[in-house]
Structure formats: C-alpha cells, structure tokens
Amino acid sequence: MKNRSRRGAERALLTLTTVLLLIGAAGAAWIAVRGAMAYQHLDAARDVLVGVGSSDSDPTVWADDLAAARDDMAAARALTSDPVWAAAGSLPWAGPQLTAIAALAGAADGAVAALEPVSAAASALSSGSLRTSDGGYDVELLASWEPAADRATVALTDATSRLSAVELRDVLPALADQVTRAHELFARARADADALHRTTRLLPAMLGADGPRSYLVLFQNSAEWRSLGGVVGAVAQLNTDQGRITLTAQASSTDFRDAGGEPVADVPEGLRPLFDERPARYVQNVTQLPDFAAGAPLAREMWRQQHGTEVDGVIAVDPVALSYLLTATGPVSLPSGDVLTSENTVPLLLDEVYRRYSDPKQQDAFFQSATSAVFGALAAGDLEPRALVEALDRSGRERRLLVWSADSQEQAVLDGSTLQGGLPGSGDGATTLGVYVNDGTGSKMDYYMRLGTATTWCSDGTAMLRVTLRNDAPDPATLPEYVTGGGAYGVPPGHTLTGVYVYLPTGALLQDNTVTGDADPSGFVRAQDRGHEVLKWSVRVAPGQSATLDLTVATPRTPRLETVTTPMLPAVAAANEAPSCADAG
Known part of the structure; x- marks a missing residue:
C-alpha cells in the first residue's frame, strides 16, 4: 500500500x-x-x-x-x-x-x-x-x-x-x-x-489683454561685453493694448542724464563688491549684473526719471536675436538706404557702422533706425508666424532674449526659465558654473574677442573649469579709434581688458586657480553672491594673444557638468580642450 x-x-x-x-x-x-x-x-x-x-x-x-x-x-x-x-x-x-x-x-x-x-x-x-x-x-x-x-x-x-x-x-x-x-x-x-x-x-x-501695458526694450551691443550680452546702447518703449503693439519712444544711452554720485536704487549687497554701483548709475551697465531681475528694475527707474513713465516690464535683446527675428519679417529697409537682413545684421551693427560713422551720435541714430525698422515690421504683422516662434524660442534658449515683469506673479511664471536671465542653478542631475565677461577697455573690441569654456570631473568631489580668452583683432592701426578705445583707461589700442566673473555652484568651494598663456599679469578678487562663491579674473590680452584660466572646484559629483556663459556672437567661440585633472591643485 x-x-x-x-x-x-x-x-x-x-x-x-x-x-x-x-x-x-x-x-x-x-x-x-x-x-x-x-x-x-x-x-x-x-x-x-x-x-x-x-x-x-x-x-x-x-x-x-x-x-x-x-x-x-x-x-x-x-x-x-x-x-x-x-x-x-x-x-x-x-x-x-x-x-x-x-x-x-x-x-x-x-x-x-x-x-x-x-x-x-x-x-x-x-x-x-x-x-x-x-x-x-x-x-x-x-x-x-x-x-x-x-x-x-x-x-x-x-x-x-x-x-x-x-x-x-x-x-x-x-x-x-x-x-x-x-x-x-x-x-x-x-x-x-x-x-x-x-x-x-x-x-x-x-499684449494688453487686461488693459494697456508698456515695456522698456534694451538693445545690447555685443561688441562691448557685459555679463548678460553687451553694453546697453539704445532703448525703446513699446506699448501694447488688446494684442496690438506700438513703438512709442526711443533713446540712446547717451540721452540719459548722468546720475552723478547718486545711484537710482541700491545694488543688491552681494553684487556691490563685484560691480560697484555703476549698474545703478548708468543705463549702459545695467546688464553688467548677471541677474536680469536685479538689473532690469534699475533700467526701469532710470527710464521713469528720464521720461516720467513707469513701465510694466523690461525686455533685453542683442543683435543676434534681431537677426533671428529678421528670418520671420524678411529684409527691412533703413533710412540710410541699407537693407537689414538676417545675414548682415551682426556685421553691419557691430563692425561696419563704426567704420562708416566716426560720430557716436550718428552711430546711435543708425542703431535706432535699425531697431525701429525691425520692431515696426513685427508690429505690422507682415511676417511668417512659424519663423517668428522659432526665432523667439532660439533667442530664449541662447539667453539672447530676457524678460522681467514688475508684477511679482507674472515674474514667478518666468522662474527657472532662460528668459529670466538668473544666476546658474544646479539640479536635474547637473552641476552648473557661470562664466560672465565684462569689457574694461571702454571700446568695441569684443567683436574680435573669443571666449571658450570646458569642464571635466576629476573625482566624485572635484571638478575643473577652463576659461580661455583670445584676441583675434587685426592690426589696431586699421581700426577706428572708437573701436580700439584709443588708449583710454591705460589700455593700449587693440588690447582688451576683460573682467571674467566665475560663479561657482551654491555650496561649492574654490580650491585652486592657475593662469597660462600670453596675457599680462592677471588680478583676482573673491567674493560671495547669494550663496555662490565668485572669482573675478581681470586680464589684458593683446591682438593675436590668448590667456587661459584653470579652476579646481570642490563640489559633489553629478551626471552632468555644465557652464552658462555670456552669449557670444555665432561661431566665434574659442576652441577649448578639457582641462587635465593631473594639473589639479
């Protein structure tokens, strides 16, 4: 059984x-x-x-x-x-x-x-x-x-x-x-x-859906570097109402009254040791601050004092952004007889105009006519809609289009976007460093300057950043004095004096910095700005020469290591090899 x-x-x-x-x-x-x-x-x-x-x-x-x-x-x-x-x-x-x-x-x-x-x-x-x-x-x-x-x-x-x-x-x-x-x-x-x-x-x-609005537009000149793009050379006021746009006023930066010894407002405390109070005194320098939310209100107050109008917001664009917009509007004619196109905008506005006109007032008038023509075409609506969307999207991604609203709720909509023009933030698996350049020559030589950056992780807690500046200017004797600076501020004609501001990620610490290349001896200033350690590198570079700064930074490793930089002219960045970890201090 x-x-x-x-x-x-x-x-x-x-x-x-x-x-x-x-x-x-x-x-x-x-x-x-x-x-x-x-x-x-x-x-x-x-x-x-x-x-x-x-x-x-x-x-x-x-x-x-x-x-x-x-x-x-x-x-x-x-x-x-x-x-x-x-x-x-x-x-x-x-x-x-x-x-x-x-x-x-x-x-x-x-x-x-x-x-x-x-x-x-x-x-x-x-x-x-x-x-x-x-x-x-x-x-x-x-x-x-x-x-x-x-x-x-x-x-x-x-x-x-x-x-x-x-x-x-x-x-x-x-x-x-x-x-x-x-x-x-x-x-x-x-x-x-x-x-x-x-x-x-x-x-x-x-666009005025809830009532009339007004906006101040700052046109940055990339031939003279500022942190967010370039020196403010021309400004305009746009009014909107129920979807319609009108260009109501224009001015040159030289039209603004000299603020003298009194700034129009306080520069945020962390920025003052780095940029002094110049951004609050001169409209040309409001984009010197790498945070558009800090610089835009200064421009708004300057415009109010100058014209009595308190605008609802501030917008900044550069000549490259204008060239993108021209892909949507098509060529526009200027009073000078020139025809502005997407291909010739940058060389015409940043180089040829200085060779053609020696009087800065004539240069300013040319800039104003160019910007007026572009925005007139936009307001008239004779454009290709999809190309306009692509132009605005590309300008925003490249940080060539910046927007600030005086309404705190509307400003909050911009939080985290490139349109905000804010300090570099780290997140989503990335560690981001900021590299911002400012001209100290009083010239338009940055049309010929090249900026390159490269990064590499050396260990789980150490990163390296390489910043290269190169001066590709021709013989200074072939350039107008207004372009070279004519030796102002003690800088020989054709040479460039650049302030490079490196913003480390929040909580990161600078371990070492080394300068190589042909440049004259460099100067350094260290400061803190809202949780960011900042290194300012002042360097002078002659035509045909270059200078390189290598930084070693202590910061936790993430999948990606990135940089945010001052927007450069297209296809003119300096080539940079990744820094060698063997050189880390």
Whole structure:
C-alpha cells in the first residue's frame, strides 16, 4: 500500500510539474509574442515622433502624425499591461527587459496623448491664425491654449520621470537605446510644452489683454561685453493694448542724464563688491549684473526719471536675436538706404557702422533706425508666424532674449526659465558654473574677442573649469579709434581688458586657480553672491594673444557638468580642450 501510495504521489507530482512547465512555456510564448508586437509598435511610434517638430516638418499635419503615434503607443501599452506580463517582471534576465518595455509603453502613451492638443497650437501658429484682421495678436486664442499646455507639461514630466527610473544596467543594448532615445525625445518635448505653457500664461497680459501695458526694450551691443550680452546702447518703449503693439519712444544711452554720485536704487549687497554701483548709475551697465531681475528694475527707474513713465516690464535683446527675428519679417529697409537682413545684421551693427560713422551720435541714430525698422515690421504683422516662434524660442534658449515683469506673479511664471536671465542653478542631475565677461577697455573690441569654456570631473568631489580668452583683432592701426578705445583707461589700442566673473555652484568651494598663456599679469578678487562663491579674473590680452584660466572646484559629483556663459556672437567661440585633472591643485 505504501509503495502504491508513493507511486501515486510521484505520478501526481510529475503531472503537476508537466502542467506547470507547459503553463510556463505558454506564458513565455505569450510574453514573447506580445513583447515583439509591443516593440514593433514602439519603434513605429518613435519614427513618427522624431519627425514631428523637426525643422522641415509641417505643423499642419502634426495632429494626424500624433494620432497615428498614439494608436501605436496605446497598442504597446495594452500588450504590456496584463497580469502575466506583470508577474514575469520579477524573473531573472527577462524581468528587466519586460519592465523596460512596459515602462516605455506606459510613459509614451500618456505623453503622446497630452501632446495632441499642443499640436493644434503649433498648427495655428504656423497657419497664422493668431493674427487678427487689424494687425494685432488674438490674445483670447493664445490664452485658450494654456490648459492643454499645462496638461502636456505635467504628462511629459511624468513620462521623463518614469523613464529616468528604469534601471538599464541589465537591459539589452537595443532596448536600452530605445529607452534612452525616448527619454531625450520627451525631455525636449517637455521643455517645448513648458515654454508654451509659460507663454500662454504670460503673453496675453503682456499684449494688453487686461488693459494697456508698456515695456522698456534694451538693445545690447555685443561688441562691448557685459555679463548678460553687451553694453546697453539704445532703448525703446513699446506699448501694447488688446494684442496690438506700438513703438512709442526711443533713446540712446547717451540721452540719459548722468546720475552723478547718486545711484537710482541700491545694488543688491552681494553684487556691490563685484560691480560697484555703476549698474545703478548708468543705463549702459545695467546688464553688467548677471541677474536680469536685479538689473532690469534699475533700467526701469532710470527710464521713469528720464521720461516720467513707469513701465510694466523690461525686455533685453542683442543683435543676434534681431537677426533671428529678421528670418520671420524678411529684409527691412533703413533710412540710410541699407537693407537689414538676417545675414548682415551682426556685421553691419557691430563692425561696419563704426567704420562708416566716426560720430557716436550718428552711430546711435543708425542703431535706432535699425531697431525701429525691425520692431515696426513685427508690429505690422507682415511676417511668417512659424519663423517668428522659432526665432523667439532660439533667442530664449541662447539667453539672447530676457524678460522681467514688475508684477511679482507674472515674474514667478518666468522662474527657472532662460528668459529670466538668473544666476546658474544646479539640479536635474547637473552641476552648473557661470562664466560672465565684462569689457574694461571702454571700446568695441569684443567683436574680435573669443571666449571658450570646458569642464571635466576629476573625482566624485572635484571638478575643473577652463576659461580661455583670445584676441583675434587685426592690426589696431586699421581700426577706428572708437573701436580700439584709443588708449583710454591705460589700455593700449587693440588690447582688451576683460573682467571674467566665475560663479561657482551654491555650496561649492574654490580650491585652486592657475593662469597660462600670453596675457599680462592677471588680478583676482573673491567674493560671495547669494550663496555662490565668485572669482573675478581681470586680464589684458593683446591682438593675436590668448590667456587661459584653470579652476579646481570642490563640489559633489553629478551626471552632468555644465557652464552658462555670456552669449557670444555665432561661431566665434574659442576652441577649448578639457582641462587635465593631473594639473589639479
């Protein structure tokens, strides 16, 4: 009886084992088939999404493309969300693959669904429906896009977070590459959705949806460096009302009354040891402060004292931003007979004008006519809407377009964006250093100056930054005295005296600094600004020479090490090799 019972138990165990094996094989086959199908759907959707929003794509068909991508994403999610799939996620080797596919499908499905309403806004911008019959902007239509942009930003934030949490160490390379690419794609889309959300919250009011507004526009001259771009050479007041824009006043920086010994307001305490009180005395220097929220109110107060108008906000642009805007307006004619285009704006405004006119008043008049022509074309509405959006987006990303609002709630909308022109912050896996340059020569020689930066991690707690300045000026004898400075401030003609302000990340400490190259002996000042240790490097560079500063910084290691710099002229940065950790002090 015992043997018969044992044989019966053995047969039952064998039968159970066979059944389990068959179930396991069926489950594996089920997962394999559904996984292959899901992967095909994800791959098809990725090909569609890569094309959406590319420079040569047509926004009017984005909605159809996104609908197709959403169908593929929804199918992939359905294929990877059943109980069998979830249970298999804990299996060795196979588990990480299944988890990655499921996370990719789930994140992508939610993100694409949120993007569809945003595509309608892109299509409207491209078609020009934002313009009204009287040449203004439809502020109600613009505001109506805000809820969809908000939902898209939230969904894309969730999607990038979900993909960031996927552990790729044990995932097959092809699948890991798919997850990485999707993360990059959704991160870019999130940035675009966030920009649209901020725009739809802020721009209707700025365009006068709730009543007339006025804004002071500062035009920075990049031929004479300031932290945020260049010296303020010309200013203008724009008024807005119910979507219509008018240019109501213009002035040169030389038109402002000399503030004498009294600044118009207090310079923030941390900035005073670094920049003195010059930004509060002269409108030319308000962009010397690397924080636009600190400099813009000074310009606003100077304008109030000069013209009696208290504007609602301040905007700063540089000649490169103007060249981007001209891609939307097309060429504009100037009273001088010149035709300003996207290609000739920078050399005409920053070089040729000084060769043509020796009188600074004539130079200022030329600048004013150029800016008036560009903004006149923008206000008239005779432009290509999509090119305008791209020009504004590019200018913002490159920190060539800065905005400050006197309304604290509106200013809060700008928090964390490049439009705010704030001090470098670290987060999202990045450690960021700021490198800001200011001319001390009283010249326009920075048209020929080149700035380069490079960084490297040396250990978990040590980083290195390299800053290079190079003077590519021709023979000073071939340049106008107004450009070389004529030996003012004790600097020989053609030489440049530059103040380089390096802002370390909050809590970071400077360990060592070394200067190499051809430059004259350098000077250093150390200070603190709102939690940032700051090193000011003063250096003089002759034509054909260069100087390099290497800094060693104590700061916890993060996945990325980045720099934020004063916006340079296109394609003129100094090439920089990464600093050697062997040289760290």
